[in-house]
Amino acid sequence: MAAVWPYRDINVHSSPSHYAFSSPSSPSAPTLVVDRPSGDLRLHDGKLLGSKRVSSVAGILGIIKLRLDKYIIVITKAQPMGRIKGHMVYRVVSTEFLPLRERPLHDPDEDNYLNLLKGLLKTSPLYFSYSFDITNSFQRQAHADPSTPLWKRADDRFFWNRFIQSDLIDFRGGQSGGYGHRQSLGQQSDADPYILPVMFGMMEIKNTSVKGNPLTFILITRRSRLRAGTRYFSRGVDDNGNVSNFNETEQIVILNDNSSGGIGGFAGSGANQNGAATPGKEVQVLSYVQTRGSVPVYWAEINTLKYTPKLQIRGVDSAVLSAKKHFAEQIRLYGDNWLVNLVNQKGREKSVKDAYEQMVNKIVSSPEENVESDNMTSEKFHVVEPSSNKTRFDRIHYIYFDFHSETKGLRWDRATLLLNQLEEPVLKHGYFRGVDMPGETGQVEVRRHQGAVVRTNCMDCLDRTNVVQSMLGRFILSRMLIDLGILHEGENASDDAAFENLFRNVWADNADVVSRSYSGTGALKTDFTRTGNRTKAGALADLNNSITRYFLNNFGDGPRQDAFDLFLGTYLPSDSGIGSQLLFADRRPLFIQSIPYIFAASLFFVFVGSFTRRSPDATVWPLRVLMFVFLGVAAACANFIWAHGTLFVNWPKLNKLPWAIESVQEALLKVQHNPVVAPFVGTRHERGKSDARLGYLEEGKKRVE
Structure with a gap:
C-alpha cells in the first residue's frame, strides 16, 4: 500500500x-x-x-x-x-x-x-x-x-x-x-x-565533508509539547510524568546521499525521495539521540523581582509516582537512561541536587553509591547504580558532575572529565546505524541500535547542558566516522578544522534556539561552544543575556506562558459571560497598580529638574525642595516594589500557578497589615476574603487528553 x-x-x-x-x-x-x-x-x-x-x-x-x-x-x-x-x-x-x-x-x-x-x-x-x-x-x-x-x-x-x-x-x-x-x-x-504534523525545535542540514569525504551532517532538536512553558513558570514534573523543557536532540550523519544537495523545489517522487546513492555505494544513516529535561520532582522558583527567585521544593515522596511514570516512559522509548546531573552542589541549587538524588535512591532498588572527590571539589562525581537488576527502574544510572567547581577559572577543558566517566557506557550502547533498502518503500535495514540515552540536566536544562551535549556529540561523531572508515583509530572529527568550525556553530545555534524558547534569550557560554575557548567578549555577551533574561522572566513570560497554554490546549477559553469577564484585566488594588507610574513620574521630574536650563535671576530653592520631595517619593516607591516584588511580576493569567497564588496572597496580606499603606488598599480582611485576590484564584479549564 x-x-x-x-x-x-x-x-x-x-x-x-x-x-x-x-x-x-x-x-x-x-x-x-x-x-x-x-x-x-x-x-x-x-x-x-x-x-x-x-x-x-x-x-x-x-x-x-x-x-x-x-x-x-x-x-x-x-x-x-x-x-x-x-x-x-x-x-x-x-x-x-x-x-x-x-x-x-x-x-x-x-x-x-x-x-x-x-x-x-x-x-x-x-x-x-x-x-x-x-x-x-x-x-x-x-x-x-x-x-x-x-x-x-x-x-x-x-x-x-x-x-x-x-x-x-x-x-x-x-x-x-x-x-x-x-x-x-x-x-x-x-x-x-x-493533516500536517509540525515540529517545534531546531533543525540544520549541512552538506559538508570530513577529510575529503562528503557527507550530510544534520542536527535536530525536538521540543515536547507536554508541559511546555517558560523558564520560571514551568518547572519539574507534573502528575502525568511530563517534565518541563524536555528536548530530544538527534545528531545525524548520512553517507553517500547525493539527493540532499540543493534547497529549491520539492522533493521528487520515487527513488529520489528515498535518497539517490552514489553508484555502487550504500546510503548509510547514523544517528545518536540525547535528551534533556527538568529535574523530575515537584519544585518551583517563585519570582519576587530579586535576581535570584525563591526556590521551593515541594516534597520528594509525593513526586515518586510521577517520577516513576516519567522514567518508565523514558526507558520504554530509549532503553537504559544515564542521568547526568550538572546542578551545583553548593548554595541554593543544592536542595534541587539533593532532591534528585533522593528520588533516584527511592526508585532504584538497593542503590550502591560511590563518591569521588579531588582537590577542586569534595564531590567531583556522585554515581548511583543498582546493586542488582530487579526492576525496570534499575536501567537508571545516575552520575553527578560538579560542573561549576571543575570548570571554574575558565577551565572548560576539564568538562572532558565527565566524558571519561561516560565513555564506556556510551560505546557499549552505541548509536543507530541503518542502510537504505532498494526500492521505493523508504525502508531501512537496521544494522545497529542505540540501546541507551544520556539524559542531561542543569538547573534550567540550558547552558551547562548545551556544553555537555555538544561535547558528547563530538565524541560519538568521531566514533561514527571511525566505524565508517573515514577516520582511523585515534583520530577525531575535530582534526578537520573546517568541519570542526561547522560542528561548533551548528551546536551553538542549537543552544540558542533551545534557550530562546524557554528563557527568552540565546544561550550562555556559546562562545565556548563556537570557539572552544571561554572569552571575555563571551562573558560580556552572557552578562547582557542574563540581564535580558531577568526582565523577560519577570515581566514578559506571563503572556508567553499564556500563549503556550492556549495553543497547546492546556487552557480552553470559556464562552460564558461574554463581554463581562475581562480575563486579562488587572485586578490588583489601584494603589499597587499606580506605584510604578508614580515611580517613573518622580524620576522624570528629578531628571527634568536637574538638566533644564534656568534663568540667572530665578529662585532655586523651591525647585530643589520639589526635587528632593520627588526623589524621596521615587525612593519610597522603589523600596515598596522591591519589598513586595511578587505583586509586580507579570504572572500567567490563564492557568494560575498555585505557588504564585500563595505568594501573591502573602504579599497582599503584608501590604494590608502595613499601617501606612493599608488605608490605600482597602480594609483588612481575613485570609482568603480579599476581593483583590479573587482574580488570582480563577483557575483555567484544563484539557485532559
Whole structure:
C-alpha cells in the first residue's frame, strides 16, 4: 500500500457559508469543507459553487476555538531548509487566521487570545515536511509502517500542533460536530492529506565533508509539547510524568546521499525521495539521540523581582509516582537512561541536587553509591547504580558532575572529565546505524541500535547542558566516522578544522534556539561552544543575556506562558459571560497598580529638574525642595516594589500557578497589615476574603487528553 502524504499545495476558497480546501495537484481528491460559522467538517466530491479562491497555502496548521469564534490557522509561507535523503524540510514563516464568522465579533478577551497566538506563532521555530517524519528519530522511523499516514506516525510528544488538529483528527476518525454534540460519520481516510504534523525545535542540514569525504551532517532538536512553558513558570514534573523543557536532540550523519544537495523545489517522487546513492555505494544513516529535561520532582522558583527567585521544593515522596511514570516512559522509548546531573552542589541549587538524588535512591532498588572527590571539589562525581537488576527502574544510572567547581577559572577543558566517566557506557550502547533498502518503500535495514540515552540536566536544562551535549556529540561523531572508515583509530572529527568550525556553530545555534524558547534569550557560554575557548567578549555577551533574561522572566513570560497554554490546549477559553469577564484585566488594588507610574513620574521630574536650563535671576530653592520631595517619593516607591516584588511580576493569567497564588496572597496580606499603606488598599480582611485576590484564584479549564 502506498504511503499517504500531506498535500503540498492547497487552494482556499471562501464564501459566506463555508471555506473549501482543495489540492490543485490532486484534482480527483475530495474537497475539505468547513461550514461557517459552526465549524462542521465534511468532504465534497467535485467543485463547490458560490465560493471564490482567496489564497494558496502551504498547509493547514489547525483549527482552534476561542471565546467567540473558531479560527482556521493556515501556513501562508514556508521556507525550504534543506533535504534529508531527498525529502525537503520547511520552516513555517508566516500564518493567517481565518475566522468562521463572516462578521467577526469583538471582545477584549478574544482580541487578547488572538494577539497571544499570533505572537507565539511569529516567534516559534516550527518545521514540517510533506514526505518525511521529522518528529521521530531515525531509529523509531525504521520500525514504523511506511503505509501509515504521516500524522499517524508522528511522535505524539513532538506533534506540536496536535491539539489544534483535533477537529481534523476527530473528523478523520468519524466524529463530527461541535463540542458536546458529536455524531458518528464513519472513517474519513480522504482527510489524511489535510493533516500536517509540525515540529517545534531546531533543525540544520549541512552538506559538508570530513577529510575529503562528503557527507550530510544534520542536527535536530525536538521540543515536547507536554508541559511546555517558560523558564520560571514551568518547572519539574507534573502528575502525568511530563517534565518541563524536555528536548530530544538527534545528531545525524548520512553517507553517500547525493539527493540532499540543493534547497529549491520539492522533493521528487520515487527513488529520489528515498535518497539517490552514489553508484555502487550504500546510503548509510547514523544517528545518536540525547535528551534533556527538568529535574523530575515537584519544585518551583517563585519570582519576587530579586535576581535570584525563591526556590521551593515541594516534597520528594509525593513526586515518586510521577517520577516513576516519567522514567518508565523514558526507558520504554530509549532503553537504559544515564542521568547526568550538572546542578551545583553548593548554595541554593543544592536542595534541587539533593532532591534528585533522593528520588533516584527511592526508585532504584538497593542503590550502591560511590563518591569521588579531588582537590577542586569534595564531590567531583556522585554515581548511583543498582546493586542488582530487579526492576525496570534499575536501567537508571545516575552520575553527578560538579560542573561549576571543575570548570571554574575558565577551565572548560576539564568538562572532558565527565566524558571519561561516560565513555564506556556510551560505546557499549552505541548509536543507530541503518542502510537504505532498494526500492521505493523508504525502508531501512537496521544494522545497529542505540540501546541507551544520556539524559542531561542543569538547573534550567540550558547552558551547562548545551556544553555537555555538544561535547558528547563530538565524541560519538568521531566514533561514527571511525566505524565508517573515514577516520582511523585515534583520530577525531575535530582534526578537520573546517568541519570542526561547522560542528561548533551548528551546536551553538542549537543552544540558542533551545534557550530562546524557554528563557527568552540565546544561550550562555556559546562562545565556548563556537570557539572552544571561554572569552571575555563571551562573558560580556552572557552578562547582557542574563540581564535580558531577568526582565523577560519577570515581566514578559506571563503572556508567553499564556500563549503556550492556549495553543497547546492546556487552557480552553470559556464562552460564558461574554463581554463581562475581562480575563486579562488587572485586578490588583489601584494603589499597587499606580506605584510604578508614580515611580517613573518622580524620576522624570528629578531628571527634568536637574538638566533644564534656568534663568540667572530665578529662585532655586523651591525647585530643589520639589526635587528632593520627588526623589524621596521615587525612593519610597522603589523600596515598596522591591519589598513586595511578587505583586509586580507579570504572572500567567490563564492557568494560575498555585505557588504564585500563595505568594501573591502573602504579599497582599503584608501590604494590608502595613499601617501606612493599608488605608490605600482597602480594609483588612481575613485570609482568603480579599476581593483583590479573587482574580488570582480563577483557575483555567484544563484539557485532559
